[in-house]
Amino acid sequence: MKNDFKIKKVVYGILPYAAMIFALGVILLPVVSMVMSSFKSPETFMSSTSFFPEKFSLDYYRNVLGKTHFLKYLINSVVIGVLVSLFSTFLSILGGYALSRFKKRVKGLKFYTIFLLALQMFPVVQLIIPLYLTFQKIGITNTRLSVFIAYSTFTLPLNIWMMQSYFDGIPYELEESGRIDGCSRLQCLYKLIVPVAGPGISSVSIFAFNYCWNEYLLGSLLLKTDGLRTLPIGLQNFMQEQTTDWGSLMSASSLAILPVLIFLIVMQKQIISGMMAGSVKG
Known part of the structure; x- marks a missing residue:
């Protein structure tokens, strides 16, 4: 037994x-x-049925880096992702702090918190036409500004909600001690609260950057000039109407996931602690 x-x-x-x-x-x-296929030679790519390449080759990587606009797409994705991440994180800190500290004092803020979370239920497809028409009227289509505004709009609701949940778990007594020492509310926020909320801030910034890095639908609609396109849209260039350069597509896709993979490995502790705090506290 x-x-x-x-x-x-x-x-x-x-x-x-x-x-x-x-x-x-x-x-x-x-x-x-995908990664193994990217190392196959052009001669054996379509004919080989082996999971691993019979002979490792860098021909497709040379083609992607030397004969295409891949690096330009990469720079565009990094620039837009970093700017949206910084802007969304900054507003999320202010909005989350306001909701956390004033929802018991101001009527309607609790409902607004639920409303923010409910906004994530609406798919992007439903908002494409009104969003495009609005940008067209103000004349910012086919510009980085249009993508910046659109991406910030879709990342802010969840980020604000996550930061509000994280700030709920920080004792208010920490701010009171700062107020006693003569700090204003804003000074308490960036001197006392923000350092403690580091994991939550890292989590929302990573979410915003990852959203921009992977988003395709809005970018393909708003960006028509080849020099403005981001990586997900640029990868579409390898897929033509009649043929598809599968080897180059595999190589470009492998390179596209590499920066995010390295970033997530480095920041994995902050991601886990921030997401846990944002979903449990409050």
Whole structure:
């Protein structure tokens, strides 16, 4: 009986990890296949059925980096992503702090908090036409400004809600001690509250940047000039009406995920702690 109990305990302890490894393998299989395909030579790309390249080749990477506008698309994505991330994070700190500290004093702020979260339920497709018509009337279509405004609009609601939830978990006594020492409310915010809320701030900034990095629909509608396009739109250039340069597409896609992958590995602790605080506290 004791041996059976020990066996069941070991099996039940291993099963969750085995399920996680299996799920991780299923998720990563297409990504690994894409990376391996990018190293195949042009001569064997379509004819080879092997998962791994028979002979590693950098021909497709040379083509992507030397003969296409990939680097220009990469720079555009980085610039737009960084600007939107900074702007969205700054407004999220102010908006989240205001909702956290004044929702009990100002009527309607609790409903506004729920309204912010409900905004995430509306798909982007429903807002494309009114958004495009508005930008067309004010004359900012086919500019980086239009994409900056659109991306900021779609990242702000969730970011404000997350920061509000994180600020709810910071004791108000911390601010009171600062007020006693002569700090204004804004001084308390950026001297006392912001340093404590570092994981939450990192989380919302990463969310905003990741949204801009992967977004395709709005960018393809608002940006028509090739020199303004971001990476997701630029990758579409490898897919023509009659043919598709699959090797170059695999190489460009592998390069596109590399910066985000490195960034997420470096910031994984802040992401986990920030997301946990934003979803549990409050």
